Amino acid sequence: MSRSTAVNVQTFINEHPFSPFQWLVFFMCFIIVLLDGFDTAAIGFIAPSLIGEWGISKPALAPVLSAALFGLACGALGSGPLSDRLGRRVMLLGSVLLFGVACLGSAFSTSIDQLTTLRFITGVGLGAAMPNAVTMMGEYCPDRRRATVINLMFCGFPLGAAFGGFLAAWMIPHFGWRSVLMLGGVTPLVLMILLLAKMPESVRYMVANNKPVERIRAALSRISGGAVQAGAFTMTETAPQTGGKGLAVVLSRSYIIGSVMLWLAYFMGLVIFYASINWMPVLLKDAGLTPQRATLISALFPLGGVGAVLCGVLMDRFNANRIIAACYALTAVSVYFIGQAVGNVGALVFIVFVAGVLMNTAQSSMPALAAAFYPTEGRGSGVAWMLGIGRFGGIAGSFLVAELTRRHFSFGAIFATVAAAGLLSCVALLIKQAARPHVATTNTSKAESFGH
DSSP states (O other): OOTTEEEEHHHHHHHHHHHHHHHHHHHHHHHHHHHHHHHHHHHHHHHHHHHHHOOOGGGGHHHHHHHHHHHHHHHHHHHHHHOOOOOOOHHHHHHHHHHHHHHHHTOOOOOOOHHHHHHHHHHHHHHHHHHHHHHOHHHHHHHHGHHHHHHHHHHHHHHHHHHHHHHHHHHHHHHHHHHHHHHHHHHHHHHHHHHHHHHOHHHHHHHTTTTOHHHHHHHHHOOOGGGGGEOOOEEEEOOOSSSSHHHHEEEEEEEEEEHHHHHHHHHHHHHHHHHHHHHHHHHHHTTTOOOOOOOOHHHHHHHGGGGGGHHHHHHHHSSHHHHHHHHHHHHHHHHHTTTTTOOOOHHHHHHHHHHHHHHHHHHHHHHHHHHHOHHHHHHHHHHHHHHHHHHHHHHHHHHHHHHHTTTTTHHHHHHHHHHHHHHHHHHHHHHHHOOOOOOOOOOTTTSEEEOO
């Protein structure tokens, strides 16, 4: 390869083995997503302790349970357009710093109002971190493995949430509820050191935004030394081009139906996730289980996210919309059965785990679906807005169960109501597929190319 050779960055990534440098990017993004899961779920696990220490009622918990979710939505909606403008790296660094400091601060709260405010700020940081981690990883992946790798990375979220449950069950009796938040704050601040030293900018972002050739060459040469000889870089987009950038792409005529269906599916999925993770410890305790057993059974629900890796492999081979739609339909059935199993602890443990596998497989696969759907100019905004608008589903899920308990719905009736959201997610993805079966073309003559 001579210095005059122009290298297509995605072809370069596709043709080389997944390098130690790409695994390092994966590891850093995985830890960010793991911490997001841990910090987001932490409040549900400390909720019973807050009721005891501050003497508040269950409905009064709704604002503090959902404060981080409002923050997550705001952080995601704001960070997507900023990511397409400023870059993936700077958004990741800023968001990890913000949620680390805010989570650490929330450990020292002296009132429910103070904790609610700090949970909101924590949420803003978490909301900005997640979509940028997905976008960064997607832009360093070979096409044939993108869904598998992103789903593997996204397993960090349910694993972090489950890990939080098991840790909380042990830490709260020994060190008090504040220790859980302290751990959730200190860890991302330690991670910042690694990110500052090793996290690169996305090569696709750099080419699309005409960044210096030297920076692109330096990043690609960490994948393979062959890039050192390249004199210029190009990028081919297989997704349809709109001529816009950021939100203009997401809301364009080519993408609007797909965008709205992604939002609806992710929204309804998070109705189920947060209704379950925030309220299951309290509902199981009310159903007669000990607090520790209720926490441990609840922690099985997010643990099920490991099924997403298999789903990622299937998405890379078959129709991704239909694969995830099937997962949501099965989620609806299994969540309904949680409500029917309360008298039998063995059956409850089994069905909570199965529901968790299905729910988290579907939900964890959505970012990879969004990352594949949008072109580089709109990918940051597209992924972030799906995650951001979806977060309002988490808020809706928390308030839905609060309202159902206020109306004295039975345990079974609460879960039957929540299960309906899974059917709506399934329908949304089937509409997305029918309206615009977006299949990337490999014919580069039809694809738009970016020179550099």
